[in-house]
Amino acid sequence: MMASKESFKPGLFDLGLNIQKKLSNNDLNIDRKQFTYHSENDPSYIKPAIRNMLAVQSFYIDTGRTRARLMLEELISEHPNELNALADLIYVYKEMGREKDADRYKSQLDSHKNNPLCQARSILGQANALTYDWADDHNKNPKFLLKDSWRLFNLEDNHTEQLIKANNLVVEAYKVLNAIPETAHEKKIKAKEKAIEKFEKGIGKLQELNCSKEEISTWKHNLAIARSRLDTWRNREGDNIDTRSDNCIKALEDHSYVIDSLTSIEKLEKPLQIYLAKSCIFFVQLYTSRKDNISNNHMSESVKKKVQDLESLESKAIRLCPDDNIVLQRYGRIKSNRQQYLEAIEIYNKSIEMFPDKYFNWFSYASRRAAYYFHSKKLIDEKSDEAEINKYLTLAYMDGEVCLQSKCTQYCMFQMAQICFERAMPIRNSAMSFGCKNINFIYEALEILHETLNKRDIKKDAKIYAELGKYYPFISEYRKSIESIKTALELNKWNENYSECFSHLCNSFMCFYDESKDRNLLSEFRYMLKEAKQRECDKWVTDALKTMKTDFPEMLSNLIENMIEWDARGCEDIVKEVLQPEFSVRDDMRERFEMKLQEGSNQESDINGPAEIQASETSESFKYDFFVLHSEKDKEWVNFMLRPQLEEYDDVINFRGCFPSRDFILGDRIIDSMEKGIKNSCKLLIILTPNNNCDKEMQFYKNVCIHSMIESKAKEKTVIPIVLKNCEIPQILQTHVPIDFTQKNDWDRLRMALTVNMDSTLELEQKMSALSCKGPDEDEN
Template sequence: MLSKSSMIASKKSFKPGLFDLGLNIQKKLSSHYLNIDRKQFTHYAEIEPNYIKPAIRNMLALQFFHIDIGRKRARLMLEELISQHPDELNALADLIYVYKEMGREKDANKYKIQLDSHKNNPLCQARSILGQANALTYDWADDHNKNPKFLLKDSWRLFNLEDNHTEQLIKANNLVVEAYKVLNAIPETAHEKKIKAKEKAIEKFEKGIGKLQELNCSKEEISTWKHNLAIARSRLDTWRNREGGNIGTRSDNCIKALEDHSYVIDSLTSIEKLEKPLKIYLAKSCIFFVQLYTSRKHNISNNHMSECVTKKVQNLESLESKAIRLCPDDNIVLQRYGRIKSNRQQYLEAIDIYNKSIEMFPDKDISWFSYSSRRAAYYFHSKNLIDEKSDEAEINKYLTLAYMDGEVCLQSKCTQYCMFQMAQICFERAMPIRNSAMSFGCKNIDFIYEALEILHETLNKRDINKDARIYAELGKYYLFISEYRKSIESIKTSLELNKWNKHYSNCFSHLCNSFMCFYDESKDRNLLSEFRYMLKEAKQRECDKWVTDALKTMKTDFPEMLSNLIENMIEWDARGCEDIVNEILQSGFSGCDDMRERFKMKLQEGNNQESDINGPAEIQASENPESFEYDFFVLHSEKDKEWVNFMLRPQLEEYDNVINFRGCFPSRDFIPGERILDSMLNGINNSRKLLIIFTPNNDNNKWMELFKDVCINSMLKSKSKEKTVIPIILKNCEIPQILQSRVPIDFTQKSDWDRLRMALTVNMDSMLQLEQKMSALSCI
C-alpha cells in the first residue's frame, strides 16, 4: 500500500479531469479532424480492455464539448460513463466542469460530493493520472481559429483606404491589438506544445504505473499502460526528431520505449489464456518493438540496451511472425507491419499490406493511417524509380496513385505532414527536368502551382507557420517557376528558422541558384551585396563546404557574376570577406592576378570606404505630423548594416502582396552628395516610427550615442500620436535608461517578425501602451 506521506503528497499534487490539461481542440476550421478522432476513438473503445475504455470515452466527451451543439452529447456521455464507473475521477471532474459552464451549479455540487468521496482512493487516483497521460499522448489540433496574419492584413487594408474616417482607424487599430493578443496567446509553436505534452504524458504514465505497482495490481493492467507509455515515448521521439532534437536524448528515449514494449511482451506471453483485447496488446507490442528498432537503429547504441531487449533485437523476425499469428486481421498490426516493410524500403510489399488493411476497414476516417502510409510508400517507390531512370509511364503510375491517396488524406485527417508530402508529390508530378546549367523546366507547371498553393495553405495554419521545411520547399518551387526573389526570401526564412542546420545544405544550394539565376536575368548589382551577406553568414556559421560548392558552381556556370562578386567584396567589405576572396583567388581564373593586387592594397588601407552613418545634433518636428513619407526609419550601427538591408528590409517591404511597409534605409534612400546629417533629419522627420537596432556594436560609438539621445527625446516628445520609438534587441546589450520603460522586440531568441509588423501598424504612442491595453482586454 502507499505510505502515509506519499498519500499526503498525492493529495496536494493530484488534480482530476481532462479539461484543465491544456488540450486544445480546433472547431469550425477543421471539423473533419474531430470526426476522424471520434470514429477512431469509438473503434478503439470497442476493442480496449475495461480499464482503458474510460480514458477513451472521456476523450470523446471532451471533443464533443468543444464542437457546436455538442455539450449535451458530452454531458450524456459522461453521465453514462459515471453510471458504469462511479469512481471514475476524470469523468466526475469533467462533468462538474460541464455543469458549471451550463450554469447548473446544483448538479455540479451533487457530483462534487461524489468526487470528494472517491478522490482519495489510491487506485482511482492512479487510473485517473493514467487517463490524463493517455489524453496527452494524442496530437490535438490548435484551438485558435483566428490567424494573426489575416487580422493584420484586414487592419492594413483599413489603414490604407483613401478616405480614412476615425471609425475606420479605430477599427483597424483594434484589429491589430486583437492580432497581437492572439500572437501572445500562442507563445510557442505547435511542435513545442506537442513535445511538452508528450513529456508531461510520460511523466504521468510513470507516476500512474508506479502507483499501480505499489498497489500490486494485475500484470494485465500494468502491461496495457506500459504499452501506452512506450507509444508516448515514440511520439515524443518523433516530434523531437522533426525539431532536430538532440540525438543522444532521442537514443535514450527510444531504448526506454523498447524496454517498455519488452516488458509487455514478456508479461503477457507468460499468461496462458489471454482475452482478445490483451492478445491485441501483445501483438501490438511485438510489432511496435520491431518497427521502433527498425526505424531508429541508426540512432541508438546497442551497448546501452538491457539483455532482454538485446535478445529480442536478435530475433526480430520471430516477433513479426508472432504479431501476425496472434492478430492477422487487426488494422493497427497490419498498419505497423506495413511501416516495417517501408522502413526496409520494401515498398511494394508494404503497399500490399496497406491494401489488405484498407479492404478490411474501407472507412477512410478509421483507416486514415493506412491511406497515409500507402501514399508515402507509393511516393518513395516512385522516387526510387526516378533515381533508377525507369520507364516514365511506370513512374507516373505510382505518382498518380500517391496523389490519389494524398487527396483522401487531405479530405480526412489533414496533418502537416500530409500537406507537406502532397506538395512534394505535386512537384514530382510536374516532372522537373534540368535542361542545361541552372536552367529549369517542367512538363506540367500546373502541378508546381498546386504544390505552392498547398504549402501556402499550411502557412495559413497558425500551428505550423514556423516550419523551416515548408519555407525550404517554397523556395525550391519558386526557383523552378523563375520567381527568384520569392525563392530567395523563402529560403532565407528557412535558414533562419532552422538556425542554419548542417543538414540543410540543399536549402543553401537552392538559395545560391536563385541568386545566380536572378542576377543572370536582371544584372542587378544590388544582388551582389545581398549574396555577399549570405555567403558571409554561412562562413560565420562554419558552413564552409556550402560556400565552396556555391563558388564552384558560379565559377563554372556564371563566371561573369563571380568576377563582379569579387569586385563587390573587395570594394565594400574586403576585411569581412577576406577568407572568401582568398578562396576564390586561389582557385584561379581570368583577371585573377590584377584582383589579387587590388585586394592586398584594400586590406592595407585598413577600414572600409563606407563610413558610419550616424548622427546629428537636432531633429525638428514635422509640420504635418500625421503625414509621413515613410513607415519607419532604422537607426543602426554600420556593423549591423547588412542584417538591416538583407534580413529586416525584405521582411518588412516584401512580406506579401498586401502588407508592404515603406522604410527609409540610409544605404538606399539617401541622395548621394547631400550632407549625411541633413539626410538623417529628413528621414526621421518623414517617418512614422523609429526602429533602433541594439547590439554591442553600438557601444563606444559617440555619434551613435549622441544621435540616439537626440532622436529618442524628439520622438518621445512628438505631438504626433503615431510617432513611436521601437527598440529591437538583435544581440544582448545594455538598453538606454530612457527606453527601458518601452517594451522591446527581442530577436535574441527568435526572429519575431509578426510582432514587429504589428508594432509598425498599430497607432499607439508606445509598445507599452499596447501591452497595457492587451492586459485590460484579457480581463474582460
C-alpha cells in the first residue's frame, strides 16, 4: 500500500472519526468499558493510545469536557512527549475558550513534534483509533420526514402554514439525505483502509529506529486486527475474492510475525503473553473462517507451517490465557466455524460467567446467539424434535434481546428477524405453502427488518430486502413481497447466489395472481422472467416454469398466451421451452407462436386498461402527480420498476402517475393525449437512455411536452430528467437538474422531488438541491 502524501498531523480530533457525531449511550458505554479494560491490561506501548481515545470519547459526553481535560493532563504528565494527547488537549482548551492554556501546550507540542519516535507512536495511536467500529447515531430519517410532509400535503383543508411546514419537511429530508453521502458501512471500510496505511507507516518508522521486538510485535498484532476487520466489512460489501484473499494472507503474515517474535523471548510479561495468545487464536480463527477464499500458493513458508498444525496454536493460546475473554471469544468462533455449535456454546457460557456485563461482553452474547440459532437450523434440517428446536430458538431469542439492548448492529437485527421467523414455525410442506404456527413472530420479524432499513447509518443490504420478500407472503402481502425482492435483485445485481430469492419472487407472483386473478400481473411477471433470461439465469426461469406447471397450470397457460400476444420475439426462448412436450401445452399455441414470429412482435399497448384523462384546467389540484415520457424500448422498466416504486411504495406515500401505456385512451391522437396528461400532471418525468437519441418520434414528443409544461398556467411545474443509462443529455434538458439512475435507482430522491409542492408561491432555497448528479470525478461508492 502506498504511503500517504499528506503531512503528519498529531491528534485524534482531526481524523474524521465518526464519533464527531455523538454516539448513543449504549455505544459509549460499551467502548468506555472496553477501553478501560485495555488501558489496565495492555502493554505499556498501547496504553497511551487507549487513554487518548477514552479522553476523546469523554469529550462528546454531556458535561464530559472537564473529564477529558483532566484525563489528557494526567496522560501528558506521565508522557510529556505524547503528541496525540498534546494536540487533543490543545483542541479541548480552544473549545473551552482558554486560548492561553492552548498556547502553552502548543509550545510543548512544537518542541517534540519533530522527534521521529514520537511521530511513529503518534501515527500508530491514530491507526489504533481508526481500527475501532465507531457508529453514527442519526436521529432523523429522511423517509420519516417525507411521510410527515406527505400527510400535511394531503389534508383536506390545506392552508398556507401547512404547505410551508410540509415543504420545509421535504427540504429538511433533502438536507439529511445530502449531509451524509455515505453510510457508516462505507465509512468503516475507509477507516480500516486508513488504519492499515498508518500502521504500516508507523511500524516502518519503528523498524528504522531499531525499536524493541516487543513494541513492534504489539503494533503488528493490531495491524493484523485492522486487516481482519477490513476483510469483515469488505465481505459484507461483496468485495472481489482475490482482493480479500491478499488481505487475509497479509493478516496471517502479521500474526505469524508476532507469534515467532514473542515466542523467542524467554520471559514475557503478562500483557505480552496475552498478545501472544491472542495472535495464536486469531491466526487459527482467521484461517478457519477464510480458508476457502485464501490461496495457499501465496503464503510464506512460516504461515504454511502454522496452517499445518492449527491445533498446537489453539492449545498454546488456551494454555497461556485460559481465562482471557478475547481468547475465549475467538476460540468459540473457531468451534462455530467448524459447526461444533454445542462446544462453542460451552465456551461462550464460560466467557459470560466470567464477564456477565452485557455491554462489556456483548461479543460473547452475540456469538452465543448465533451458535444457538445455527444449531437450531441444523436440528430443523435433521427434522429433530420440535420441542428441542424451540428450546434453542428461545435461547437465541433471549441473547438477541440482550444484543439489541447493548450494541445493536445491522447483523444483530438481521439475525434477530431470522430467529423470529423460525420461532413462527413456518410450514414447509410445500413450496407454495405460507402457513405458520405463530403469526406474531412474523410481524415482529418484519418490524425489526423495517427498523434496520430506517437506521440512517446502515447500508441498504440486498439480504434485508430478500428476507422481507420471504416473510411478507405469510401475512398475504404478496405485492410488498414482489417489490422487496425486486429491490434485492437490483441491489445484488442478480448475483447467482440469489436463486432462492428469485424463487420467492416467482412464488409471490403466482400466489398474488391466484388470489386476485389480475391478468395485468402476467405482463409484470413476463418482464421479470425476461430480465432473468437476459442475465443468463436460465435455470431460475426453468425452475419457475416447472413450479407453475405443477401448482398453477392455468397461470402458466395464461402467461404463455400473454408472451405470444405481446412480446413473442422478446420471449422466444421462454416460449420455446414451454412448448416442449413435458409442459403439455395446447397445439393452437404453437401455431399462434409461429404466426407471431413471422409477423414480428406486437407492442403491448395496455397494461392495466385505459383510464380516461379528464381536463381540469380550472381545478386547483392536479389529477396526476407526474407524467412519464419515455422511449418505447424503455416501456417495460417504466411499467414494472418505476410505476410500482411510486404508486405502490407503502401505505402512506402513494403517487398517482399518468403512464401512456395505461392511461391514454385508445384511438385518441397521441399528441392530444400528451397535452391533456401534462395539463393534469404536477410534474414531468423524462426517462433518458441511448434509445432516446435513436428515436426521432421520442425527440419530437419530448420537445412538445417540455414546451407544454413551460407554457402551462402553473409556471412552477417541474421537469425531472431521470438518466437511466449513460447517454447524451438533450440541449433542451441541460438547464434541468437530473437524477442519476445509472449506478443505482435512487427512489428516495425521486419521491422527495415529487413530494415537494412546486406550485406554491413559497421561496424555498435548496428545494431541488438533492437532485444534482455526481460529477464524473466523484466516487459513487
